[in-house]
Amino acid sequence: MEHVKALLVKGVLTLIVLYLVLGVGYGASFGGVLLLTLVLGGISYLAGDLFILPKANNLPATLADLGLTFLVVWAAVSWFITIDGSAPLAAFISAVIIAIAEYGFHVYLASHVLPKNNRVRSYAH
Numbered sequence: 001m002e003h004v005k006a007l008l009v010k011g012v013l014t015l016i017v018l019y020l021v022l023g024v025g026y027g028a029s030f031g032g033v034l035l036l037t038l039v040l041g042g043i044s045y046l047a048g049d050l051f052i053l054p055k056a057n058n059l060p061a062t063l064a065d066l067g068l069t070f071l072v073v074w075a076a077v078s079w080f081i082t083i084d085g086s087a088p089l090a091a092f093i094s095a096v097i098i099a100i101a102e103y104g105f106h107v108y109l110a111s112h113v114l115p116k117n118n119r120v121r122s123y124a125h
Contacts, residue, residue, distance in 0.1 A: 028083050
């Protein structure tokens with residue numbers, strides 16, 4: 001149940017950031033932003049939050065989220081989401097804001113969702 005709650009938190013956070021940057025800032029459709037949110041959320045939760053975060057600490061997981069977000073958003077706005085402006089710039093802005101939010105989200109995951117023996121828990125206190 002905790003993973004469902006964490007996925008909902010991550011999804012809402014990602015949707016808000018992507019809609020503000022891509023939708024409001026670059027004129028992307030809400031449907032495209034929603035689809036991107038679902039794809040990015042699923043990939044980054046599995047890779048960054050459940051695989052990298054427990055094995056490393058917050059900084060490597062956040063940097064992985066930054067890179068992954070940049071690549072996925074850039075690919076999406078290059079292939080299936082139409083925006084008014086530069087795809088790399090839109091991806092960069094999205095990735096930086098999401099990475100900042102992910103740093104805090106990782107602290108939440110470490111203290112509420114991941115097993116007690118994860119490496120991040122020792123850094124969160």
